[in-house]
Amino acid sequence: MTLAMVLVVREQGGSYPQAGLVSALYTVGMALGSPLVARLVDRRGRRAVLVGTGILYPLALAGLVWATEPGHWAQPVLAVVAGTALPPANSFMRSLWARLPLRDDERELAYLWEAFLTEVLVIGAPLMLAALMLTGSAGVALTVVSALGGIGALGLALTPLPEGADPAPGGAAEASPGSLLGPLRSVSMLALTGAMALCAVPIGLMTLAIPAFVDEHGARGSTGLVYACWGIGSALGAVWLGRSQSQVAAHLRFPRLVLAFAVGTGLPLMATSPLMLGLALAVGSAPIALVSACEMSLVSTVADSRSLTEAFTWASLATVAGDAVGLQAGGLLMEPFGPHGVFAAAFGVALAAAVAAFACRGLLGRHAGTSVPTPSAGR
Structure with missing residues (x-):
């Protein structure tokens, strides 16, 4: 839009x-x-x-x-x-x-399909x-x-x-009476949205670095194809790796996925041509949709069930804000450091996001006081 x-x-x-x-x-x-x-x-x-x-x-x-x-x-x-x-x-x-x-497992699969459709x-x-x-x-x-x-x-x-x-x-009124922050009054929810924002910064940085790299190598016409590799890799990662994820608790799985995302973010540093960049993006983006699906699953557990719609909105805004910061930072870094410098910044921020995700595992393992009933049959 x-x-x-x-x-x-x-x-x-x-x-x-x-x-x-x-x-x-x-x-x-x-x-x-x-x-x-x-x-x-x-x-x-x-x-x-x-x-x-x-x-x-x-x-x-x-x-x-x-x-x-x-x-x-x-x-x-x-x-x-x-x-x-x-x-x-x-x-x-x-x-x-x-x-x-x-x-x-059904709920996690629903979030995974939504992350796939987003890609x-x-x-x-x-x-x-x-x-x-x-x-x-x-x-x-x-x-x-x-x-x-x-x-x-x-x-x-x-x-x-x-x-x-x-x-x-009236549920949200009871959950956060008179509070402008609503679900963000929860320390767990605040930690999660902070981690989500940090995870989105490398996306913004790479969004700017990819076309600059392709342009630098004189292949501006292939920019769209290289971008497509990024999205295709993430979508395939969701389909290929997604079903095996729910065996590990979401708060333990999240930092591991963010670390995998950070490693994937570092792959473009080895690219020397648009073709190699496309391959690096296709392989490195495999965890992105999985990270997104895990984030949604965590929001559903750490947020109060009476204010879930607002909680998911704050989570989306955190991602948008992180992406915007990455875009702005990428613009400032591009001229002095070039595309590889911006890719390096994205890798560094992604590693910082992984450290933050591991640091707040305990908070993310706490469920909100009012939880959503879940059938036990078939577990």
Whole structure:
């Protein structure tokens, strides 16, 4: 969406600073509004919130595209509104897996498939945007994508759920009365989100280093293919390695996976060509989806079950924040140190994330006071 917004503002005749402002304000609205919207889901149930945001979100973006222009006061306002009204479908879906009466191995498999689909979307979403732009304009593409998001939220709102799977009304109010931080009042949840943010910093660093490396070797046209190797390796790692993971407790598995992620992050340092970089990314990215799935499983255990939607939202924001820090740091490091210097920084931060994950194993092993019932049959 942020890429699409930049393209829309430029298409409307706006400057890059104007495009950057609109995209940044959308992100600010998302960062400030998402936890509050998610808290509404936990307090009032999913239906009203998902229906409301599922309608408001595409309307705000349609207004930004078709009823405003760069320099008009309404454009940045609508960007903030759209970011704030982003439907909390992902966070609710993740909290739903925790609330459903599943065995631990079934729940972990659900989180693994969600992590796998996320990797597929990392590859497919930009391709879908490009395909839409071939048949129309950036404005049409953004309108269609936002409408699809709204339809998905409405579909989730209207899907029948088993009894007890919806958040209990007033639950979040009891879990965190009068607290702006909500689930982050828990030391375990705070430690987990900190580790997640640290794990995301190398992703941001490498996102900038990969195209710079490919460009440095005179093969700019293969940048998309090299990026695809990164996502494909992670997706294959989820399918190949995922089923064997649930035999180890999540709080013990998490630091090991982060260490494997750190080792994989160091492989691009040995690349001397775009082909070797693609291979290094394909092999080194194998633990990424597994780390993500384990993070989601840990959120479902360390967070209070009465505020799970908000907890998953904070976890997502931690990842977004870490990625943004990595992108900014990569930009500052690129000129003096080059792509290999940025790859080295990513490797160093990933090792620091592994150390942090091992350090907080004890905290992550603590379950929240209010837990989700889990059937024991078949264990």
